[in-house]
Amino acid sequence: MNFCTRCVMPDTKPGVVLDERGLCNACRSQEFKQNINWKHRRQALEKIVADVKTRSESLYDCVVPVSGGKNSWYQAWVMAKEFDMKVLCVCLGAHLPTTEGIHNLNQMIKDLNIDLIKVTLKPSVYKKIRRRCFVRQGEPNWAEHCAVFSSVVNVAQIYGVQLIVWGEDIAIEFGGAQHQKSTADAIDINHNDLLKDKDIHDWLENDISERDVFFYKYPDYESLSTSGIKSIYLGHFDNWDGREHYNFVQKRGFHSRKGGPLSGNYIDYDNIDEKLCEINIWMKYIKFGFWRATDQCCYDIWNGRLDRNEAVDIVNRLQDEFPKEYLDDFLRFHDLTEKEFWQTVEKFRNKEIWQKLSGKWQLQYRPSKHLTSSG
Ligand SMILES: [Zn+2]
Numbered sequence: 001m002n003f004c005t006r007c008v009m010p011d012t013k014p015g016v017v018l019d020e021r022g023l024c025n026a027c028r029s030q031e032f033k034q035n036i037n038w039k040h041r042r043q044a045l046e047k048i049v050a051d052v053k054t055r056s057e058s059l060y061d062c063v064v065p066v067s068g069g070k071n072s073w074y075q076a077w078v079m080a081k082e083f084d085m086k087v088l089c090v091c092l093g094a095h096l097p098t099t100e101g102i103h104n105l106n107q108m109i110k111d112l113n114i115d116l117i118k119v120t121l122k123p124s125v126y127k128k129i130r131r132r133c134f135v136r137q138g139e140p141n142w143a144e145h146c147a148v149f150s151s152v153v154n155v156a157q158i159y160g161v162q163l164i165v166w167g168e169d170i171a172i173e174f175g176g177a178q179h180q181k182s183t184a185d186a187i188d189i190n191h192n193d194l195l196k197d198k199d200i201h202d203w204l205e206n207d208i209s210e211r212d213v214f215f216y217k218y219p220d221y222e223s224l225s226t227s228g229i230k231s232i233y234l235g236h237f238d239n240w241d242g243r244e245h246y247n248f249v250q251k252r253g254f255h256s257r258k259g260g261p262l263s264g265n266y267i268d269y270d271n272i273d274e275k276l277c278e279i280n281i282w283m284k285y286i287k288f289g290f291w292r293a294t295d296q297c298c299y300d301i302w303n304g305r306l307d308r309n310e311a312v313d314i315v316n317r318l319q320d321e322f323p324k325e326y327l328d329d330f331l332r333f334h335d336l337t338e339k340e341f342w343q344t345v346e347k348f349r350n351k352e353i354w355q356k357l358s359g360k361w362q363l364q365y366r367p368s369k370h371l372t373s374s375g
Helices: 026-032 037-056 070-082 099-112 124-139 142-158 170-175 221-226 242-252 277-288 294-302 308-318 325-336 338-347
Strands: 061-066 087-092 115-119 163-166 228-234 354-357 359-364
Touching: 026 294, 037 124, 037 163, 037 228, 061 070, 070 087, 070 163, 087 099, 087 142, 115 142, 124 142, 124 325, 142 163, 142 221, 221 228, 228 338, 242 294, 277 294, 277 325, 294 308, 325 338
Parallel strands: 061 087, 061 163, 087 115, 163 228
Antiparallel strands: 354 359
């Protein structure tokens, strides 16, 4: 396990390759981003918008997937206010929303004065699929990630909307296993690091009917092409910066987490809309030896707000914390006992980076202020 010499991302993250300078994929993306002519990219977006407005016969010009978080609020604002498009927001409803999450989504719709469709997945099926994703893959939120992409595209197709505007391309923005080249086109967004080329059929057994999983199924590319649907990443056209988006929406009534950062977090506004996500993210700690603190510190390093040495201190101070806040909710929702939960966690513990010392699991590799691999 080696760490990027500019940020603190380890090469245990799937797809991360440190180059000869010791830089990770996301740090290389940042260098690339500095040379982008954003004015040209903006003009390209203006052209797409003008084309869609000319040929759109739908009630809406574009669909924007939203959660009420900082990025989607900003996305919807750009399309509705800057480009004066008739926006249809589509939200995959949280099953265990937080008070802040409910407020933020409501406030966003009020602030932008636009329409929202909320897709809420059938609870019994969603719970079963999440549970399987946790027990078999250590990744309960696979179910949600699958449904987010598919439900949004299905709604666009049903309503005949010609343009879908996603946020950032996660492989480019955060560095991952999929393609390394930034493109505008997001039609194949269902092939990404979150879904790992699995589809909903990988999780079905006789107890779930094909008719129960419509919103998990991504439309085939041919039908999307016939429908003339264009799908783009706004992050390809706009110099994406989550922290700037946070500052932007905060002035418009966005609430960060009232109780301050969750365990293991260094900021208080990351994925705060629902309660089931945190343990999913924490599983990265078990599998790859890093989670929230590393992700959040790296993001601030990439965007020039944090010094690497400060990040090393923050990561080493926070990453051993367990997301205890939502454990009970997590167990109840998935009908798991605490014993079953920990047995599942242990199934996924990466023994190459964890060692049991005096009866306690210890992570063997930590970022250090010396710019060599630590361990
Ligand atoms: Zn890096």
